[in-house]
Amino acid sequence: MASNEEITGPISQEDIEAADKLKNEANEYFKKQSYNNAIELYSKAIEKNPKNAVFFANRSIANLRLENFGYALSDASKAIELDRSYTKAYYRRAAAYMSLGKYKLALKDFEYVTKVRPNDQDAKMKYTECNKIVKKIAFEKAISVDKKEVNIADSINLDAMTIEDEYVGPALEDGVVTLKFVTELMEFYKQQKKLHKKYAYKILIDVKAYLQKQPSLIDIKVPDDAKFTVCGDIHGQYYDLMNIFQLNGLPSETNPYLFNGDFVDRGSFSVECIFTLFSFKLLYPNHFYMSRGNHETLDMNRMYGFRGEVSSKYTSQMADLFTEVYNWLPLAHCINGRVLVMHGGLFSKDDVTLDDIRKVDRNKQPPEDGIMCELLWSDPQPMIGRAPSKRGVGCQFGPDVTNTFLQRNGLDYVIRSHEVKNDGYEIAHDGKCITVFSAPNYCDTMGNLGAFITMNGKDLKPNFTTYEAVPHPDVKPMAYANSFFNMLCQ
CATH class of the missing domain: 1.25.40.10 (Tetratricopeptide repeat domain)
Structure with a gap:
């Protein structure tokens, strides 16, 4: 500057x-x-x-x-x-x-x-x-130090939770997410209704159990003639998430998706977004993917609304369980060994390999530097070399850094999210670093388009679909954010 x-x-x-x-x-x-x-x-x-x-x-x-x-x-x-x-x-x-x-x-x-x-x-x-x-x-x-050994997921007693007669919402079938459940849930949420806490807790416990078994870098295989979709930040904009599915079809085994972090915070329908996405993850574990973003972290959730929203709609115990689950979200995905997708960006050092990402111990809050931090926080810059981050965390990396990383790891290009773009996407670094951002009119103020990327397995060429924001109920963004922080930022 x-x-x-x-x-x-x-x-x-x-x-x-x-x-x-x-x-x-x-x-x-x-x-x-x-x-x-x-x-x-x-x-x-x-x-x-x-x-x-x-x-x-x-x-x-x-x-x-x-x-x-x-x-x-x-x-x-x-x-x-x-x-x-x-x-x-x-x-x-x-x-x-x-x-x-x-x-x-x-x-x-x-x-x-x-x-x-x-x-x-x-x-x-x-x-x-x-x-x-x-x-x-x-x-x-x-x-948390006193209770170090206490695992919230293990301490939840689902059997003690009764489903009241007056609850008429979607129900898990024998404790399992089905397509019927997810489609009913999406409609239920559109009417601003709340999933029963017993089902909400069950989804979180099951997602955590699944994610714990996954590596920090997930390899995705997309057949030559198959379509694959990558979405960027959603930020609690539930009605815009529904619009993506309207435009591009519901996730399925023949219509796989990767959502690239920042599912929550800012927008005031974050609970609805995350339970919809986690339900699809359980329904199609091998065809629906989710990366951790910098907003799937405790400090961000505390400031920007997600903790407040979960505590308001459910309990602070559930907010703590979310923190536990988010710690297990993968940090990056590699499509057909040729395209790396992460939320933030590349690294402050040139020698990072895909194996280094695979080895990251991710079950924690992100540190202030290193591979995990940079995957969640870094941003590209047009100038060559590196610069300190405008965000105060991670780094900014130039086209030469991107080239070196791609050559070292045998990759074609990277996809990342993390930044609002007027057109919903941006192609930088000679086409080798693509940003996709899927929350249109971010925070009801930015006026940007949203976008998602589709590609086929054969050439992995990115195609962009852009869209405008759709109407949502009159609940303002940041409605659940820390009120003191909101006051400071006026």
Whole structure:
């Protein structure tokens, strides 16, 4: 992000006025939720006047909205460096820290504001709320250490759960998912009804048992004349998921799918999405695949709504069970030995092989670096080489990195998701790195198309289908997200 921040010496009145004009234009784009345009103009304002803390703080919040947590953090820190008394910059930095799961560092920022402004009630309230979150997480960690040997899936007593007479929803047949069950479930969900907790728990326990036996890298064989579909992020947009099946047919043994992570969070129908997808996984285990995304993690679920949604629709115990299940999701899939599919991207080192991915011990929350982290978090960049991630986690990799990785592993190209694209997809790195994103009008604000990829087993040539968002019931995105975090990001 070029910003000429190191410029010293006086800035002309002309540049100051031009910068303010650019900032005002950027603010208008921000209000329209056109965050990329806003960032471009804030950056131009910074070039004209790199000594104005407001420009950096404003660019920070725009980057937060785009989930560029690393950039948001550095911008907020620069704003603080320029103006130590600028309260809003501390709040921006705290929001960036929280987005990255660094709650104690966020608390330090709030603590500083309360010290320098002891009569500021807003600062006091934010400090108190953040402190509650830090204490709650510490408490949860202490309990999990005490209960290290307790496996939630094993502790669920399904026999003790009764199906009430008034429940008229879909039912498992002899405890098994059938096509009848899934089709009824999808219709039931469209009417905003809730699957019985006994069936919900059974699905989670069975999915976990299946996933535990799978490697971290799944090899998929697609026959020459067969079709295969890859979908990107769904993010709790259930009605758009239903539209994909409308456009491309329901999953079946002759219509296999791979969903490439980020099934939940942000959208407020995440429970409906994940139980539909897990049901198909149990119904067609060898023709329906799911990769872990960076949002199938505890910190993301805590901030962006999934934990809140599960706790609201079911229980916090079920939310903990989801965390257990997500830890076993595969990290990547390889189609016919020629196309590698992962949620995020490639690696900070050139020597990574498919065997290295196969050997990853994935039953955990992703670490802050290494193969597992980069598979979930990295992004491509147009420039050669590598750069620190705009997200603050993973890395950014150029076309040369992609080429080296493909040659080393005998692959044709990679498919990844993880980033909103206006057309629902993007072809980069000379056609060798493809992004697919399947949540149209992401968060009801971005105005993007969604897309999915179809290919046949013979040539594996990617074909793109794009589509617009469909109407959904009046439940706003992030309805179940941490309310304190939502407040910080306003």
